[in-house]
Amino acid sequence: MIRVDGVEIPEAAIGAELQHHPAASREAAWQAAAQALVVRQLLLAEVGRQGHGAGEEAVDALLAGQVPLPEADEATCRRWFAANRARLRSPEAWQARHILLAADPADAAARAAAEAEAGAIIAALCVEPDRFAALAARSACTSREEGGDLGLIEPGTTVPEFEAALRALRPGELHATPVASRYGYHVVQLLEHEPPRDLPFEAVQARIARWLREASFRTAVRQYIQVLAGRARIEGIALAAAEGPLVQ
Template identity: 80%
Template sequence: MIRVDNVEIPEAAVAAEMQHHPAATRDGAWHAAAQSLVIRQLLLAEAARKGHDTEAEEAAVSALVTAEVQVPEADEATCRRWFEANRARLRSPEAWQARHILLAADPEDPAARAAAEAEATAMIAELRADPARFPALAARSACPSGQEGGDLGLIEPGTTVPEFEAALRALSPGALHPVPVATRYGLHVLQLLRHEPGRDLPFEAVRERIAAWLREASFRTAVRQYIQVLAGRARIEGFTLAAAEGPLVQ
């Protein structure tokens, strides 16, 4: 039985809370759920002691934390130190501009895949002879980009399927992929138009983002410390609050 200053947290409440705490094991989910409920009770009890209306629990906890947890704003020097130590995290992502022609074919339909591959191969041969034919051939694409000559715009890492991204990485700007690119959607005739490598961003462009990150990190640390203070004042039975982690802190 878990109690916080004689307020019982029933097993049924922990079981219901577990759905919000996915974990590798049931014990892990149970521990995370129980900890969340213990933290919530600590905060609600303190909110009531401070005179907040706890009928609306979320509002009461939010008002308490806002009033009691104060964090300083990061100054210019602190932001610059973080910037210098974390330049790799502040690079703009690389991107590719490409165009393609999609010949749709279900991966579970070998005949359709073979027909699409043959058609895509023929298109590649035609485009090698006359690259200007790409927009006309793209009108036959199963992708909406066919109405734009096959142009997909800028593609960043992780925004397309792995095999398509791998094909993009293998091309130089202007190059046509030598063979059809097979994905779950079908066969693609692919041409890379340009590649924009990631680049370092100047401090001025990321100053506000850094300040926000530092503010959030300081806030989480301050909330954890505040919860530890509350836990130190309370009598918690049936559970050990080793560290103040969880959704209420995050």
């Protein structure tokens, strides 16, 4: 049985909390859920002791009053910027257009027909490349309204097969063969490729300051919870006190 200064944390409450703590095993999830409820009880008890009222808003008010939130100055932000340039790059992006010939992966005949039609379109475009927008009218994708133009595509935002095809092309180049995906077969043309690039400090200063502020706040909250845990009598579960490792 888990208690915090004599207040029991019911099994049912821990069971309900489990959904918020995915883990490799149920035991690990249960431990995380139980610790979270112990921390909540510590905070609610301190709210009551200090007369802040009750509920989650009162907990927020308690933390706002007890946990400092320092602002990172420009020099601190610049040091973080210099040490983390790789994390502050604009993402790679492609501008592409396509024509989708839809076919269910489970329908072999439809897949064969879609592949043949896509191949015929590619052959036609090799002779008359300016017809892409007109031929895109038969696409099963809503991008047909834009002549097949998909706009900017970033890594991870499309299916792997389509992204691999884009990586194999140079700007202006048409993929020589139909590109298969779970949606059917695509006729793919890369219009532009924008490689990742380093961003200037001025473009990311506000983002860095926000990251540093949030990191400082999380650390300070963990330390404050450690102090509360050190003052309390906690039974049935191990929770780090002020001299132990940080509580998550």
